[in-house]
Amino acid sequence: MAGTSGGRPSIYPTLLYADAKAAIRQLTEAFGFTELSVFEGEDGAVLHAELVQGNGAVMVGSKGRGGVFDAAMKAAGTTGVYVVVDDVDAHHRRALDHGVEILMPPTDQDYGSRDYMARDLEGNVWSFGTYAPEIPV
Numbered sequence: 218m219a220g221t222s223g224g225r226p227s228i229y230p231t232l233l234y235a236d237a238k239a240a241i242r243q244l245t246e247a248f249g250f251t252e253l254s255v256f257e258g259e260d261g262a263v264l265h266a267e268l269v270q271g272n273g274a275v276m277v278g279s280k281g282r283g284g285v286f287d288a289a290m291k292a293a294g295t296t297g298v299y300v301v302v303d304d305v306d307a308h309h310r311r312a313l314d315h316g317v318e319i320l321m322p323p324t325d326q327d328y329g330s331r332d333y334m335a336r337d338l339e340g341n342v343w344s345f346g347t348y349a350p351e352i353p354v
Contacts, residue, residue: 229267230275230298233290234339237263237279243338244268244277247315248300248345249308258282270300295340301349305331308345 234240241263244250250268258264262279275298280287302308305323312335313319320342321334332346 226273230296231278231286232275232296232298232341233278233280233287234263235280236338237266237277239338240277241266241268243315243317244275247312247317248335248343249302249311250275271302273300295342297342297344299344299346301347302345303347305333305345305347309333312345 232240238261241252241255245252245268248270250270253267253269253274255266256264262282264278264282266277268275268277278286280290309319309323312333318336319333320336321332323331323333325331326346326348328348330346330348332344332348334342334344336342
């Protein structure tokens, strides 16, 4: 298995949106992601964007641009992504302040995590919590 260096994650959830610009706004404003890069086509469609949260990242693009990945994702359902955050309650308040649909309020789990669940503008489910499994190197 290929390793990573320089603090680069080895897994990047990738989501395609009908309105990628609106998704990027929601992910940055409501969920606290930071734009690392956004590449747009001549028509203004988001060809590729990278958003970071802590030491992880997601890749975002526009649906309907053509290509193998777009075709493969055409019939795909929504995606679920889990993101580790330090303060679940503050994160949840931020999402609420931005009108995000909350599916589960902050809840203490039996396995020691505190997390909440939300749905983005296009139906993807985002879980934010304190559980961060230790991955042996």
